[in-house]
Amino acid sequence: MEHQHSDYNHYTTTSFFKDEQFIQHVLKADDLSVAYWERISGEYPDKRAAMEEARAWILLINKQKPYQPATGKLQLWDKIANQIAADEQRQQRVYRPLKIASRWIGAAAAALILLVALREWSSLGEKKFSTTFGKREQVVLPDETVVTLNGNSAIHYARTWKSEKPREIWMQGEAFFEVKHVALKNRLQQSDSFLVHVSNLELKVLGTKFNVRNRRSITEISLLEGSLRIEKNGTGAFVKMLKPGDAFMYDSSKQVLTAMNRNPQANKAWTNNEMDLDGYTLSEILNVLEDTYGYEISLQAPELAQKKLSGTVPAANADDILFVIRKVFNLKIDQKANHLIISQN
Amino acid sequence: MTDDKDIWDGFRSGDESSLQIIFDRYYTPLFNYGHKFTQDDHIIEDALQDLFVKLWKQRESINATESVKNYLYKSFRRVLLRMLDVQQRKYSFLVLDQWMDADQELAYDQTMISRERLETIRTNLGRALEKMTPRQREIIHLRYYEEMEYEEIAALMQISVSSTYKLVYKAIDVLRTYLSKTDLLILTAVISLKKI
Numbered sequence: 001m002e003h004q005h006s007d008y009n010h011y012t013t014t015s016f017f018k019d020e021q022f023i024q025h026v027l028k029a030d031d032l033s034v035a036y037w038e039r040i041s042g043e044y045p046d047k048r049a050a051m052e053e054a055r056a057w058i059l060l061i062n063k064q065k066p067y068q069p070a071t072g073k074l075q076l077w078d079k080i081a082n083q084i085a086a087d088e089q090r091q092q093r094v095y096r097p098l099k100i101a102s103r104w105i106g107a108a109a110a111a112l113i114l115l116v117a118l119r120e121w122s123s124l125g126e127k128k129f130s131t132t133f134g135k136r137e138q139v140v141l142p143d144e145t146v147v148t149l150n151g152n153s154a155i156h157y158a159r160t161w162k163s164e165k166p167r168e169i170w171m172q173g174e175a176f177f178e179v180k181h182v183a184l185k186n187r188l189q190q191s192d193s194f195l196v197h198v199s200n201l202e203l204k205v206l207g208t209k210f211n212v213r214n215r216r217s218i219t220e221i222s223l224l225e226g227s228l229r230i231e232k233n234g235t236g237a238f239v240k241m242l243k244p245g246d247a248f249m250y251d252s253s254k255q256v257l258t259a260m261n262r263n264p265q266a267n268k269a270w271t272n273n274e275m276d277l278d279g280y281t282l283s284e285i286l287n288v289l290e291d292t293y294g295y296e297i298s299l300q301a302p303e304l305a306q307k308k309l310s311g312t313v314p315a316a317n318a319d320d321i322l323f324v325i326r327k328v329f330n331l332k333i334d335q336k337a338n339h340l341i342i343s344q345n
Numbered sequence: 346m347t348d349d350k351d352i353w354d355g356f357r358s359g360d361e362s363s364l365q366i367i368f369d370r371y372y373t374p375l376f377n378y379g380h381k382f383t384q385d386d387h388i389i390e391d392a393l394q395d396l397f398v399k400l401w402k403q404r405e406s407i408n409a410t411e412s413v414k415n416y417l418y419k420s421f422r423r424v425l426l427r428m429l430d431v432q433q434r435k436y437s438f439l440v441l442d443q444w445m446d447a448d449q450e451l452a453y454d455q456t457m458i459s460r461e462r463l464e465t466i467r468t469n470l471g472r473a474l475e476k477m478t479p480r481q482r483e484i485i486h487l488r489y490y491e492e493m494e495y496e497e498i499a500a501l502m503q504i505s506v507s508s509t510y511k512l513v514y515k516a517i518d519v520l521r522t523y524l525s526k527t528d529l530l531i532l533t534a535v536i537s538l539k540k541i
Contacts, residue, residue, distance in 0.1 A: 014521040018513075027492065056466045061489040064442060066377035069386045073372045076390055077365060080397045084361070087402065 008044050016047075016054030026058045130154035131173075133294025134318060136270075143167055143180050145194065148271050150174035150213075151292040166193045166204075174213040174292065176271045179226075181207020199252045202231040210242075211268045215291040217253040222246075222264035230257070275315035282307045285325060286342070293318040300343040304329055349413040357404050364404075367413065368397055374414075375421050381439050381486060382425055388432070392425040399424075412497070419501050438479040440486050441471050473523040481516035488513065 008015075016022045025033040041048055129139045134151045141147060145167070147155055153173025179194045196203040198212055199219045208226030212219065221230060221242065228242040236255035242248065247260040247267060266276030270292075277285065283305040289295045295318065299305060313324040322340075326333055334341040349370075355363035372393070379389035400407065400420070410416045426436070474482055480502070487493045487501065499509040 012521065013524060014517055017520065018517045023489070053466055056463055057470050058489055060467055060470060061440060061485065062492070064490065066373050067380040067442065068373075069376055069380075069389070071386065071390065073369070076372070076393060077368055079390075080368065080394050081361075081365075083394065083398050084401050087398065 008040060008047055011044075011047055011050060013050045013053040013057070016051050017057050019054075022051075022054065023058060026055050027062060126156050126158060128154065128156040134292065141167070141169070143182060143194075145180045146178045148176040150176075150270055152294060153292075166195050168195045168197065170197045171212060172198075172214060174211070174215070174270070176209075176211045176268050177205075178209050179205055179207055181226075199250065200232065200234070201250060202233065204229040204231060209268075211264065211271075213267065215287065217251055219250045219252065220260065220267065221248050221250070222260075222262070222267035224264050224268065232257075269312060270315060273314065273316040274312050275321060276312045277309040278311070280309060281305065282309070282325065282329065285309070285321065289318055289321060289340075295338050295340050297340045297342060300341060301331070304331075304344070350409070350411075353410060353413050356400070357407055357409070359404065361401070364397065364401055367417070371414070371417050375417060378418060378491075379421065379425050380442075381483070382437065383429060383434065384439075388428055389425065392421060392428050395428075396421050396424050415493075415497055415500060418491075419503075422501060436479045438482040438486065440474045440482045440490075441467070469524070473520045476523050477516050477519045481512060481519065484509065484512050485516055 006019075011019075021033070022037070025037050037051070041051060129137060129147075129149060131137050131149045131151055131153050136151060137149045139147045139149065139155065141157070147169075149155065150173060153171070153175055155169055155171045155175060157167075157169040177196065182192050192206060194205050194208075196205070196212060198214045199217075201219060201221075203210075203212065203221065205228045206226060208228055209224040210226075210228055211222045211224070213222075214220075221228070223242040223244055223246050225244050227244075230238075230240045230242065230248065230250070232238050232250075232255075238257065240248065240257060245264055247262045247264050248257055249260045250257045262279050263276070266278055269276040275285075275288070283299065286297045286299060290297055307329065309325075309328060314320045322333060325331060330345045332343050332345045334343075347366075349367075352363050352366050356367060375393060375396075376389055379392060380386075383389065396417075429436070474485065477485070483502070484498060487498045493501070495506055495509045495513075499506040502509070504512070
């Protein structure tokens with residue numbers, strides 16, 4: 001420590017007591033401070049008493065032993081630890097449920113906002129129509145194309161159809177399309193075509209009437225009017241042009257397209273609340289009941305599965321169909337909720 | 346020994362054993378400081394309990410600190426003074442503990458003055474301190490016993506640094522005034538003796 005040599009002539013006990021250098025020396029003496037103050041003591045012999053007194057003051061205050069309370073440190077810590085534990089328990093009882101509740105409310109609010117935003121966003125981007133089991137719905141698209149949805153079916157498409165792009169629609173289940181012809185004669189453009197995405201097929205049409213049935217792994221396409229091109233991209237790619245009256249069946253599990261021996265008109269009979277049974281086996285009819293009307297069916301007479309029917313039956317609802325097959329095949333039908341157990345009477 | 350600051354950080358992050366280490370380290374100095382304000386141990390214990398329970402409760406909002414000692418002294422002082430205030434006790438402060446004669450031994454060992462002379466000095470200092478206000482006495486304690494810097498004392502007593510200097514100056518002034526009086530007394534005694 002650099003010692004500043006002061007004039008100590010007027011120093012009293014109090015002056016030494018408040019002198020920073022002196023305090024430092026008394027409390028934390030080092031060789032330098034000892035040498036310094038020994039010199040001052042030699043230079044000012046009349047100040048020795050004052051210096052000693054000031055030194056005593058400082059030490060009297062500084063060197064006091066800390067107060068020792070009667071009770072112990074450990075007992076006090078135990079009291080503190082107990083109170084901390086009690087406080088935390090109370091907090092858990094009172095605040096934790098509140099905290100959890102507020103957290104849940106927060107999460108619920110966030111989820112709600114997200115849901116609303118998502119709905120808003122998705123409805124902006126996409127239009128969706130779907131039907132439940134046994135219900136039918138007719139949808140008119142922005143280009144006036146009419147789509148009739150059978151039960152348990154859905155379509156969706158981009159809300160805004162840009163004029164320079166082909167009209168595109170995605171479907172599941174069964175639907176009958178009456179596509180509006182927009183192309184001018186002899187001036188066919190990309191934007192004039194109408195694309196239906198079903199299974200992993202792409203159906204490209206102009207103005208046409210056709211029925212698409214996509215159930216299980218089978219997609220049946222029946223063309224009534226106009227022209228239709230089936231395209232399959234990727235593995236097992238193919239292109240097939242259909243003429244009016246053609247009906248084709250594509251099995252996506254086997255990736256094969258086969259011609260169906262069926263009158264396309266029959267495949268759209270459902271749009272008139274009828275069912276054309278020509279060429280249908282009983283098991284196919286039962287599949288329709290499952291796919292379109294939502295039944296679960298157990299056929300306990302397997303010998304009947306491949307039996308065929310002919311004719312048109314009313315099919316406004318499933319009961320009509322059930323009535324007919326019961327009478328024709330002489331069946332016993334036990335119904336438990338939507339579960340049908342069919343057996344030979 | 347682990348640094349105070351690290352222990353403090355441990356406590357702030359929710360380690361109760363760190364709080365116990367802090368309590369262990371500061372129990373005696375804080376109790377001693379509290380004892381200067383009141384000689385009722387129960388109040389000091391209550392204040393310490395209150396302080397440490399509060400520290401734990403508020404651990405998440407407590408900042409890191411340069412000096413754990415200063416933080417604890419400041420908080421403890423506030424808690425204790427509020428308790429004393431509620432009990433309508435006067436702000437008092439004791440610098441020299443009159444019940445602790447054993448201290449003298451230590452002071453005696455470190456000075457070259459006689460035991461009798463030291464006893465006189467002690468009595469004089471004690472009387473001079475009694476003339477001071479409690480706040481002046483506290484500042485003397487913090488400066489000479491706790492060896493705090495003026496900035497630390499200012500933060501602890503919640504006054505400005507310049508006020509701290511003024512307070513020390515006034516305290517020393519009381520000391521000088523008292524001492525010159527005693528000197529005068531001795532002087533007059535000598536004169537009167539001469540007269541006889």
